[in-house]
Amino acid sequence: xxxxLTEVFIASLLFGxxxxxxxxxxxxxxxxxxxxxxxxxxxxEGMMLxxxxxxxxxxxxxxxxxxGFLAGGFLGMAVAFLMVLFCVLLSMNQIVIGIALTIGxxxxxxxxxxxxxxxxxxxxxxxxxxxxxxxxxxxxxxxxFFERHPLVYxxxxxxxxxxxxxxxxxxxxxxxxxxxxxxxxxxxxxNVKLTRACAVLTTGFLAGIGGAFMANVGAGLFVPHMTxxxxxxxxxxxxxxxxxxxxxxxxxxxxxxxxxxxTALQVAGLNIPTDVVQMLPFAxxxxxxILFARHSYLPPALGLPYHRGER
Amino acid sequence: xxxxxxxxxxxxxxxxxxxxxxxxxLGKDPFAYxxxxxxxxxxxxxxxxxTLIRSAPLLLIASGLIxxxxxxxxxxxxxxxxxLAAVASAALAPVLIVALPSWLTxxxxxxxxxxxxxxxxxxxxxLKTRYGLNEIITTLMMTFLGISFANVLVKLPFNDPDNxxxxxxxxxxxxxxxxxxxxxxxxxxxxxxxxxxxxxxVMTRTAFGLKLQIVxxxxxxxxxxxxxxxxxxFATFAISAxxxxxxxxxxxxxxxxxMRADWNPAYGLLVIPLVFLARFHGIAVIGFTLLxxxxxxxGESASRRMGxxxxxxxxxxxxxxxxxxxxxYLDHLSHKRKKA
Numbered sequence: 019x020x021x022x023l024t025e026v027f028i029a030s031l032l033f034g035x036x037x038x039x040x041x042x043x044x045x046x047x048x049x050x051x052x053x054x055x056x057x058x059x060x061x062x063e064g065m066m067l068x069x070x071x072x073x074x075x076x077x078x079x080x081x082x083x084x085x086g087f088l089a090g091g092f093l094g095m096a097v098a099f100l101m102v103l104f105c106v107l108l109s110m111n112q113i114v115i116g117i118a119l120t121i122g123x124x125x126x127x128x129x130x131x132x133x134x135x136x137x138x139x140x141x142x143x144x145x146x147x148x149x150x151x152x153x154x155x156x157x158x159x160x161x162x163f164f165e166r167h168p169l170v171y172x173x174x175x176x177x178x179x180x181x182x183x184x185x186x187x188x189x190x191x192x193x194x195x196x197x198x199x200x201x202x203x204x205x206x207x208x209n210v211k212l213t214r215a216c217a218v219l220t221t222g223f224l225a226g227i228g229g230a231f232m233a234n235v236g237a238g239l240f241v242p243h244m245t246x247x248x249x250x251x252x253x254x255x256x257x258x259x260x261x262x263x264x265x266x267x268x269x270x271x272x273x274x275x276x277x278x279x280x281t282a283l284q285v286a287g288l289n290i291p292t293d294v295v296q297m298l299p300f301a302x303x304x305x306x307x308i309l310f311a312r313h314s315y316l317p318p319a320l321g322l323p324y325h326r327g328e329r
Numbered sequence: 330x331x332x333x334x335x336x337x338x339x340x341x342x343x344x345x346x347x348x349x350x351x352x353x354x355l356g357k358d359p360f361a362y363x364x365x366x367x368x369x370x371x372x373x374x375x376x377x378x379x380t381l382i383r384s385a386p387l388l389l390i391a392s393g394l395i396x397x398x399x400x401x402x403x404x405x406x407x408x409x410x411x412x413l414a415a416v417a418s419a420a421l422a423p424v425l426i427v428a429l430p431s432w433l434t435x436x437x438x439x440x441x442x443x444x445x446x447x448x449x450x451x452x453x454x455x456l457k458t459r460y461g462l463n464e465i466i467t468t469l470m471m472t473f474l475g476i477s478f479a480n481v482l483v484k485l486p487f488n489d490p491d492n493x494x495x496x497x498x499x500x501x502x503x504x505x506x507x508x509x510x511x512x513x514x515x516x517x518x519x520x521x522x523x524x525x526x527x528x529x530x531v532m533t534r535t536a537f538g539l540k541l542q543i544v545x546x547x548x549x550x551x552x553x554x555x556x557x558x559x560x561x562x563f564a565t566f567a568i569s570a571x572x573x574x575x576x577x578x579x580x581x582x583x584x585x586x587x588m589r590a591d592w593n594p595a596y597g598l599l600v601i602p603l604v605f606l607a608r609f610h611g612i613a614v615i616g617f618t619l620l621x622x623x624x625x626x627x628g629e630s631a632s633r634r635m636g637x638x639x640x641x642x643x644x645x646x647x648x649x650x651x652x653x654x655x656x657x658y659l660d661h662l663s664h665k666r667k668k669a
Contacts, residue, residue: 060465100651110654113403113465114605118650121598125643126351132638133355242640247473253466293480300474304452307467311460 024286025158031275031282032162037236039274040173041066041245044228045252046259046266047180048221053256054184055217056197056319060116061101063249064123065222066229069094071127073230074240075134077142087169087230094226095219097123102215109323120249128242142238167235169227174267176224181263193217194261197317200324210324225249247300254303258310261317273299336660337606340652341620347652348645357637365635370627381514382584383622386411387603388521389576390596391614392528394604397569399532401545402457402562404569406468407597409475410449414442414574416479416497418581419588420487423498431504439578446574447567449475454566458559464566476593483590495590506583515583522615524572529611541565599642602649 045062052059059065072093077086097119104110148171150164184190195203196213204210232248233240251273259265280295349359369376390407397404418438425434453467489498506515532538544551544561552558576596581588603621607613625642632639 058463104651104654108655108658110658114650114654117405117598117601118647118654121643121650122647125640125645125647128640129351129355129638129644132640247469250466250469250473254470257463257466291481291484293477293484297474297477297481300470300477303470304467304474307456307462307470308452311456311462 027282027286029158029161031278032158034278034280034282035271035275036162036166036170037274038232038277039270040170041228041232041236041248042251042255042273043173043177043267043270044224044231045249046255046270047176047263048224048228049249049252049256050259050261050263050266051180051193051217051224052221053320054193054197054261054317055214056200056317056322056324057101057105057214057218058112058116058253058321059098059101059218059221060113060253061097061119061123062116062221062225062252063245063247064116064120065094065097065225066232066245066249066252067120067123067127067243068097069226069229070233070244071130071229071240073226074142074233077230077234078140081143083142083146083167083169083234086234087227090230090233091223091226094224094229095222098219098222098225101222102218105323106211106214106218109325112321112323124243127240131240131242139239139241142234145235145238169231169235177263177267184261184263194317196324197319200319201326204324204326210326214324225252228252246296251299251303254307258306273302276302336656340606340649340656343652344645344648347648348641351644352637352641355637357635362631362635362637365631366624366627368627369630370623370625375513376626376630378513379626380619380622381518383626384618385515385517385521385583386576386580386594387596387600387618387622388518388525388615389579390573390600391604391607391618392521392525392611393569393572393576394600395528395607395609395611395614396532396541396572397565398604399538399545399609400541400561400565401548402565402569403465404450404453404468404566404573405465405597406450406453406472406475406570407573407600408593408595409472409479410446410570410573411577411580411596412479412593413449413475413482414446414577415581415588415592416482416487417442417445417574418578419497419500419585420482422500422504422582423587426500426504434504435506435582438582439575442578443571443574446570446577450566450570451563454563458562472597479588479593480590483588489587497588500582500586502586505586506579515579517579517583520575520579524575525611525615528572532609532611599646602646602653605650605653 045066049059049062069090073086073090076089077083080086100119101115104115105112145167147165148168153164154160156164184193192203192208192213195206196210196217200210203213229245232245237244255266255269255273258269276298279298280292283290283295345363349363352359352362370380371377390411393407394404418441421441422434422438425437429437449471453464453471456462456467457464483497484495487497488495506517508515532541540551540556540561543554544556544558548558599621603614603617606617624645628639628642631637
C-alpha cells in the first residue's frame with residue numbers, strides 16, 4: 019500500500035491512460051462529427067468492434083501495424099456505410115439501426131473469430147514506437163507520451179485538425195448547419211444527406227481505427243466483445259464536449275486514466291477484483307453526468323431524419 | 330390483416346434467409362442447423378420444457394420494455410437491472426429460507442429484487458426529467474456499471490466460502506418456485522404470463538396507461554394537457570425496471586437457486602426486436618418470445634453439436650431489427666404514395 023505513489027505506479031498509470039485513452043479519443047471525436055451533423059450514432063460500438071477484429075486480422079497476417087489500422091478504419095467505415103444507407107438515405111430509425119449494428123457486429127466478429135482461430139488467441143508482436151529524441155528521456159512522462167506508436171501522435175494532432183475544421187472551414191459550417199437547421203443548409207444549396215453521409219463515414223473510419231488500436235496496441239490480441247462499452251463512452255464524451263474537440267481530449271484523458279487504474283494498481287501490488295476497477299469509468303460517467311449534465315449540449319436536429327419540404 | 334401478417338413474417342423470413350447465407354459462407358449447412366434448432370428447441374420434450382422455462386424471464390423483460398417503449402423511453406439498461414435483482418434474490422433466499430416458509434421467502438425475494446431494479450433506474454430517470462438528458466446513454470452506462478457491480482457483490486459480500494467457484498449460497502431445489510405438474514417447468518412462466526396480461530391491460534385499458542402513451546407520443550402535448558410528465562417518467566422507469574427485476578428473481582428462484590460470478594445471459598438487447606415485432610402489443614409478444622426461446626434453446630444445443638457458436642443468435646437478432654426497420658420504411662413509403 020505504501021508504494022501507491024511511487025514512480026513506477028505513476029509511470030504505468032500514465033502509460034496505460036494513453037493506451038486506453040486513444041481509442042476513446044478517436045471514438046469521441048468521430049461521434050462528435052456525426053452528432054454535429056445531426057446523426058446520433060449508437061452503432062459506434064459496433065464500428066469499433068468491427069475495426070478491432072478486422073484491424074487485428076489484417077495486422078496479424080501482414081505483420082504491419084499500419085495496415086491493421088487502415089483495415090480497421092475501412093471496416094468501421096463499412097459498418098458506417100450501413101448506417102448511412104439505412105438512417106441517412108432511407109431515414110430509418112437511428113436508434114433501432116444503431117442497436118442492430120452493435121449487436122450484429124458483436125455476433126459477427128465473435129463468429130468470425132471462432133471460425134478463424136477456434137479457441138486460440140494469437141498475439142501481436144511488440145508495438146514499434148517512434149521515439150521523440152530528447153523528450154523520451156524525461157522520467158515517467160517520457161515512456162508514457164514520447165515513446166509511442168506514431169498513431170498516438172497523429173490522434174492527438176487530429177484534435178487540433180478537427181477543431182480547425184469545425185471553426186475555420188466551410189465543411190465545419192456545413193456540418194453544424196446539418197445538425198442545427200438542416201432546412202437552412204438545404205436552402206443554401208448544400209446537400210444535407212451528403213453532408214451527413216460523409217460525417218457518418220468519417221465517424222466509422224475513426225471508430226474503426228480506434229478499435230484496431232485497442233486490439234493491436236492496447237490488448238495485443240482480439241477477444242470477442244472486447245470494446246466493452248468504449249464506443250458508448252465515446253458518445254458520452256461527445257455529448258459532454260459540446261462540440262469542442264479539445265474537451266473530448268480532456269475527457270478521454272480522464273476516462274483513460276480511470277480505466278488504466280486496473281493495471282496500475284496491480285503493478286502496485288494491490289489485489290482487488292478487476293470488477294471493482296471496471297466499474298470506475300462508468301461510475302465516473304454517471305457522476306460527471308449528474309454534476310455537469312446541465313452543461314451538455316446536443317444539436318436540435320439530432321436523431322431526426324431530414325425530409326426536404328417537411329416541417 | 331394480410332398486410333400486418335406480411336409485415337411480421339417478412340422480416341423474420343428475411344433474417345433467417347440472410348442468416349442462413351452467412352452460415353453457408355462459414356461452411357455450415359443452414360438447413361441442417363435450422364432443422365436441428367427446431368428439433369431440439371420445440372419437438373423434443375426436454376427441449377420444449379427448456380424453451381418454456383427460458384420464456385419466463387424473456388417475457389418479463391419484454392413486458393418491462395413494452396411499458397417503457399410505449400411511454401417513449403428507451404430503457405436499454407435491462408442487463409444491469411436484471412443481474413442486480415438476481416443477486417438480491419440469490420443472496421437473500423438461502424438466508425431467509427432457514428427461518429421462513431418457502432412461499433414467504435419467494436415473495437420477499439421477488440419484492441426486494443423488484444425494489445433493487447427500480448433503484449437502479451432512478452439515476453437515468455432523474456437525469457432525464459431534470460436535465461432532459463437522453464436516457465439511451467445513461468441507461469447503457471448504468472447497465473455496464475450494474476454488470477460489474479453484480480460481480481463484485483457475488484465475489485465479495487455474498488460469496489459462499491464453502492464453494493470453490495465464486496457464487497452465492499444455494500437455495501435447495503425443494504424450496505424453489507413450484508414445478509408445474511410432472512414437468513421441470515417452474516411456475517415462473519405463470520408469473521410472467523400474468524405480468525404480460527396485466528401490462529397489456531394497464532397500457533390499453535386504463536387512464537394511467539393512456540397517460541403514459543400520451544407522454545410517449547408527444548411529451549409537449551402531454552405537458553399542455555396538464556400531465557405531470559416528470560412523475561410519469563419516473564413511474565415508467567420504475568415499472569419497467571421492476572418487471573425486469575422480477576425476471577431476474579424468477580430466473581434465480583426458479584432455475585438456478587444461486588448466482589455465479591460472471592453469469593450474464595445478456596437478454597436485454599435481444600428482447601428489443603421481439604417487442605418491436607409485436608408492435609408493443611402485450612399479447613402478440615408472447616408468440617414471438619416463444620419462437621425466440623426455441624431459437625435460443627435449440628441454438629445452445631446446436632452450438633455444442635454442430636460447432637456454430639451461440640453468437641450466431643446475435644447476428645440473427647441484428648438482421649431481424651434491420652429488416653424490421655426496412656419493412657416499416659417500405660410500408661411508410663407505400664402509405665405516402667397512396668395519400669399522394
